[in-house]
Amino acid sequence: MVKMSIIGVTRAAVFRFLLTEWRGRLRIAGMFHKIKWLFISVAILLFIFLVLFLIFPDRLPRRVPGDIEDNRFLLDTVVSIKLYQSGRKDVLDEAFTLIESYENQLSRHKSGSEISRINTAEAGMPTAVSDTTRGLIKTALKYAEISGSSFDPTVAPLVDLWGIGSENPRIPTDAEIADVLPLVDYTSVVIDDDAGTVMMGKNGMALDLGGIAKGWIADRVGEFLIRNGEEHFLINLGGNVLVHGGKPGKKGNSAFKIGVQNPFEKRGLYLGFFTLDEGSVVSSGIYERYFESGGIRYHHILSTKDGYPVENDLAAVTILSKKSVDGDALSTTVFILGLDAGMKLVLSLEGIEAALVTRKGEVVLTPGAEEIFEKR
Structure with a gap:
């Protein structure tokens, strides 16, 4: 009787052991099954994400890159470029390389420049x-004609005589000024587009595009940035400012604020x-x-008329325009013309606005400029 009980207990124990082992194997098999389907599900999701990315790349959420900015000394001034929500240093570096290449091409102080x-x-x-060079010279000659030679790209002999901005500026004699004034004559510049040449009509004449080149270069850099997908940027070539796309922020884009320097x-x-x-x-x-x-x-x-620094009723001029090349040439032109003649010229030109600061400190604004000016 006892022997039969032991045999029964043993059989029961073996049965329970086998049952437990079977359940364990089933549980492990189930886990492997779940893991297998988990991997399959992840693979399917990754495949779907990849397909969506290829078809709708702009619809997917992405991290907004940060702003990037750099300052370098080029064009005889401090040049600053800021790209908003970009972070593309390669594009920023290429923009500065472009500026340097134009400087080597257009600066009269660079040996071997055109x-x-x-x-x-x-x-x-x-x-x-x-x-490129002929086109810029033609633009400069156009403004020389518009201004009645107040703006003249052949002013270089006069600039060199005074040396203002150099280490040794000086006041030249009346005789020295009288000698170089005949060389300031934009009508003696001859451009031949068929031959691809430029010729000066008098010995001693020289071009100085300092009154227009920075604006022209700013426009070219702006075009380069837009071609490379930059949607928001600020370019400052030593006071020649060009902005695009507004200033992005958490609540959307806002306008750039560009200061008008107090000349006093x-x-x-x-x-x-x-x-x-x-x-x-x-x-x-x-x-x-x-x-x-x-x-x-x-x-x-x-002044291209008497050879001396311009003395009139203006202390400063700010020009607003679509293209910086226009603003560059006109800021000098309007300053030389004075308040009344300068304002008359601005009002005759489409798409141009201005702020003229008089020697008395009064700010005279065109209607369009008045709408976007915030007095300090």
Whole structure:
């Protein structure tokens, strides 16, 4: 009887063991089954995500990149470029490389530049230059004509005579000025597009595109950034400002605020601000480059009529335009013309607005400029 009980208990134990082992194996098999389907599900989701990314790349959530900015000394000034929500340093570096290449092409102070070769050629000898250089010279000559030669790209001999902005500025004699004034003559520049050449009509003549080149270069850099997908940026070429796309923020885009320098105060003290999403702001004035002698300030904006720094009722001019090249040429032109003639010229041009600061500190605005000006 006892023997039968032991056998029964043993059989029961073996049965329970086998049952437990079977359940364990089933449980493990179930886990492997679940894991297998988990991997399959993840693979399917990744495949779907990849397909959606290829078909609708702009619809998928993505991390917003940060802003990136750099400052370098080019074009004889501090150049600043800021790309908003970009983070693409390669594009930023290429933009500065582009500026440097234009400087090497258009600066009269760069040995071997196309402008330098034109200036050192004998009168009557054509110099072969690129379409780019000829195009910029033609634009400069257009503004010389519009301004009645107040703006003149052949002003280089006069600029060199004064040396304002150099280490050794000086007041030239009346005789010295009289000698170089005949060389300031934009009508003696001959452009031959068929031959691809530029020629100076008088020995001693020389081009200086400093009054227009920065604006032109700003436009080219802006075009480059847009081609490379940049949607929000600010370019500042030593006071030639070009903005695009508004300033992005958490609550959407806002307008850029561009300061109007107080010409009677140190740098960074503003009379007010222009607010704009798109376009160019360029300023010229008595505060930019100058030297003092005998208690008199001699600034760098020279009259092509008498050869001296311009003396009129204006202290500064700010031009708003779509293209920075227009603002660059017009800021100098309007300053030379003075308040009344300068304002008349601005009002005759489509798409141009201005703020003219008088010697008395009054800010005179065109109607369009008044709408976006915030007085400080």
